[in-house]
Amino acid sequence: MSAAALHVRGLTAGYGPVTALRDVSLDVPEGACVAVLGGNGAGKSTLLRALSRTLAFHGGAATAGTVTFAGRPLHGLPPDRVVVAGLCHVPEGRQVFARMTVEDNLRAGALTAARGGRAAAVRRVHELFPVLAERAGQRAGLLSGGEQQMLAVARALMASPRLLLLDEPSLGLAPLMAARIADTVREINAQGTSVLLVEQNAALALRLASHAYVLEVGEVAIEGPAGELAASDEVRRRYLGVV
Numbered sequence: 316m317s318a319a320a321l322h323v324r325g326l327t328a329g330y331g332p333v334t335a336l337r338d339v340s341l342d343v344p345e346g347a348c349v350a351v352l353g354g355n356g357a358g359k360s361t362l363l364r365a366l367s368r369t370l371a372f373h374g375g376a377a378t379a380g381t382v383t384f385a386g387r388p389l390h391g392l393p394p395d396r397v398v399v400a401g402l403c404h405v406p407e408g409r410q411v412f413a414r415m416t417v418e419d420n421l422r423a424g425a426l427t428a429a430r431g432g433r434a435a436a437v438r439r440v441h442e443l444f445p446v447l448a449e450r451a452g453q454r455a456g457l458l459s460g461g462e463q464q465m466l467a468v469a470r471a472l473m474a475s476p477r478l479l480l481l482d483e484p485s486l487g488l489a490p491l492m493a494a495r496i497a498d499t500v501r502e503i504n505a506q507g508t509s510v511l512l513v514e515q516n517a518a519l520a521l522r523l524a525s526h527a528y529v530l531e532v533g534e535v536a537i538e539g540p541a542g543e544l545a546a547s548d549e550v551r552r553r554y555l556g557v558v
């Protein structure tokens with residue numbers, strides 16, 4: 316078993332009477348970028364919340380299945396211990412602390428002592444996102460949408476995750492900004508951080524990922540190497556808008 320691989324088996328989760336994920340199994344090998352595609356309500360965000368153990372904040376719970384990371388079971392851990400274990404979740408919707416400065420947002424991300432030290436983590440995110448160094452003293456709420464998304468990703472990187480869980484990082488961004496975010500995700504992955512990328516923008520996700528899963532009504536409907544999915548008629552018709 317590789318050191319920082321994620322293995323999900325038979326995961327079932329929901330919100331009270333609503334079952335949002337049913338018997339989902341997937342793997343993120345160490346160092347990989349894996350995509351999860353699917354339409355509205357397919358269960359993508361629920362999957363990431365189940366992995367980061369934050370479902371309870373949304374009134375949900377995982378009811379069956381196992382999740383192991385680096386050989387350790389994650390079920391039963393509180394969310395902060397999941398971060399310490401090496402998983403960081405960037406939720407949908409650029410949830411930065413709007414009234415705090417960019418710099419203080421980054422500090423907040425390093426509360427769980429970054430592996431290798433906070434100063435090194437700040438240097439790394441400033442190299443990845445130079446605009447955050449330029450705007451260090453500015454309130455986060457004054458950044459553009461794309462810059463706020465960069466800050467949300469950067470804040471998660473401050474904890475030096477081994478696996479980054481990204482929920483729709485391109486959502487609502489102009490194509491040029493979405494492409495910049497995608498370039499940065501590729502760079503983060505190339506530097507050795509594994510990525511589990513949830514996206515409705517299937518074309519973008521299949522360019523970044525080596526392997527992909529398609530969720531439909533809470534279940535894995537299709538999975539395979541990203542290149543095969545990008546070439547599949549069904550995926551092209553249903554998710555890439557090719558007629």
Ligand code: ATP
Binds near residue numbers: 334
């Ligand atoms: P989207 O791209 O629209 O966010 P998604 O694939 O991320 O979709 P989820 O947000 O995981 O899908 O939702 C899966 C199902 O769970 C949907 O039926 C949704 O209505 C339901 N759901 C999501 N969040 C909650 C919640 N907090 N309480 C009750 N039901 C929820």
